[in-house]
Amino acid sequence: MSKFVNLLFIVLAVVMLDERVLIAQTGSENDNQAQIAPQAYLIGPNDVIGISVFRQPDLSVQLRVASDQSILMPIVGKVFVGGFSEQEAAKIVEKALQEGGVVKNPAVAVQVSQFASQQVSVLGFVARPGSYTLDRATRLSSILAQAGGATSSASNELLFTDYDPKSGAVERYVINVDELLSGNISSQDRYVGNGDVIFVPETKYFYIYGEVRNPGRYRFQQGLTLEQGLAIAGGTTELGSRNGIKRREVEKNKPKLRGADLSEVIKVGDVFYIPQRLF
Numbered sequence: 001m002s003k004f005v006n007l008l009f010i011v012l013a014v015v016m017l018d019e020r021v022l023i024a025q026t027g028s029e030n031d032n033q034a035q036i037a038p039q040a041y042l043i044g045p046n047d048v049i050g051i052s053v054f055r056q057p058d059l060s061v062q063l064r065v066a067s068d069q070s071i072l073m074p075i076v077g078k079v080f081v082g083g084f085s086e087q088e089a090a091k092i093v094e095k096a097l098q099e100g101g102v103v104k105n106p107a108v109a110v111q112v113s114q115f116a117s118q119q120v121s122v123l124g125f126v127a128r129p130g131s132y133t134l135d136r137a138t139r140l141s142s143i144l145a146q147a148g149g150a151t152s153s154a155s156n157e158l159l160f161t162d163y164d165p166k167s168g169a170v171e172r173y174v175i176n177v178d179e180l181l182s183g184n185i186s187s188q189d190r191y192v193g194n195g196d197v198i199f200v201p202e203t204k205y206f207y208i209y210g211e212v213r214n215p216g217r218y219r220f221q222q223g224l225t226l227e228q229g230l231a232i233a234g235g236t237t238e239l240g241s242r243n244g245i246k247r248r249e250v251e252k253n254k255p256k257l258r259g260a261d262l263s264e265v266i267k268v269g270d271v272f273y274i275p276q277r278l279f
Helices: 002-015 086-099 140-146 226-232
Strands: 048-053 061-064 070-073 077-080 108-114 119-124 130-133 157-163 170-176 197-200 205-210 216-219 246-251 254-259 271-274
Touching (some): 048 086, 086 108, 205 226, 226 271
Parallel strands (some): 119 197, 205 271
Antiparallel strands (some): 070 077, 157 197, 205 216
């Protein structure tokens, strides 16, 4: 039994050096690789932790963290480990065992065996909206995949709300979904942390009618010009004219009809009419 406990302690000590991490930090926007240094996982309420005391198998236990961030250890009593990493919690338990006169020079390993305290919310037009539990370093693209990905009605941009549980600060980012899911880790693909919210809105459209090859509704893209939108619609027909295009836009809930230039940037809900050319 003693050999087994020794081996367990060594294994746990190695595992504690792994990369199970949370909470994003913003990196350089100029760097294609996301320079984000995630911090160590912080133990929280409802997590279950395994405590292994070297050469003291009777003190090795599995305990659930209470809502006040504490655990109730045999003999020692209440010990506060919430808000600390596994390594920090191990030092706290060692100190409690030593000061309580239980073990003279304890060597302790702590490992989270059930993750429950760190959660991120995925809302909006995804296949499976809801809350997802984090147990390791998890990027935005991975959480979106767990939620089943964006639906066919989803926008190609999402809103990521980054919450810092220590300071209470909130930062919001607009993320391009196509770039996020391109397969390349970019500055868009941030680490997510406890309390973060991912919202995927419904897609927005613009419309092109008249003498175009494929009249109809098209997905809005930020910065798209009418020239580019016309190309997406297949260009003008043989009878179509690139002059005299009419644009119907809405400003302050009031429709407005005017002429349009091909270099103009399309807005959400714009309607364009391509006229026939004059012979």
